[in-house]
Amino acid sequence: MAAAPQTSIVIRTLNEEAKLGDVLRALQGQTYQDFEVLLVDSGSKDGTVAIAEQFGATILRLDPGSFTFGRALNYGYERARGTYLVSLSGHAIPWCEGWLERLLSHLRAPDVAASTGGGFLPGDSPASRRTRVVRIEAANYKEAPLWGLNNAAGAVKAELWREHRFDEKLTGCEDCEWGWFWMKRGYALIWDEQCSVIHEHHETLPQQYRRSRREYAGLAAFLEMPRYGPREVLGEWLVTPLKEAAAALLRGYSCSRAAVMGGKYHGRRHPSPADYRLERPEDVTESRFPDGD
Known part of the structure; x- marks a missing residue:
């Protein structure tokens, strides 16, 4: 049996064929390559699963009727083998080849529970912006509670996730709840603009x-x-x-x-x-x- 990778990347999908190929190609081009990719699909009717199979991802199927954001991610993390666990949306594209390496670098600090970045539109990039790295702790988190871990593109330590899983009952912000749990226990989260992803979809x-x-x-x-x-x-x-x-x-x-x-x-x-x-x-x-x- 092959040795376990250091990192597991879990992608939650539902009809993501438009962008998923770009996401997986961006992962293939990363300077850091010690990872596996697991796709948790909740009933896609398009070519999502076929695209993921072409890139060698492990396919996990979740009953659409049981879907919550937290449950889908827990389902993937239960089957992940990595020391670091990365969540990525099926339409969030890493913006550069050093994205994953930088995202994981923050987790080497013993008091950091998670790392994440922002989102920007195609044609823009963090390289053209003011670079920001924000350390978020319990003392300053409530000032802007939507800042913090974002499971559309974020990384956590597997050992901490095993101690406290994502709340499967929440309708949203299961990532914020997870981060708040660990901040109350003395850990910090890192928000790094250079860990951002290309992220665009049009909502009504x-x-x-x-x-x-x-x-x-x-x-x-x-x-x-x-x-x-x-x-x-x-x-x-x-x-x-x-x-x-x-x-x-x-x-x-x-x-x-x-x-x-x-x-x-x-x-x-x-x-x-x-x-x-x-x-x-x-x-x-x-x-x-x-x-x-």
């Missing part, structure tokens, strides 16, 4: 609303958060500088922002996971990046 306004609602319902289920009533919603809406408002309106950003804030409002007021089941396949999207992409 209802999809944006449902995703935001699920994520904030997930956050509110495990994290004590300040009041977010109508007054707070209005205050957040008015924060946008007037000189940016016209341009935002022309871009349609105001409609998108309204959908996200509406989901945030309802999710935070009704945090029960049972209220927000994944109602249809198009709800299964992973696009929560703290820089807004």
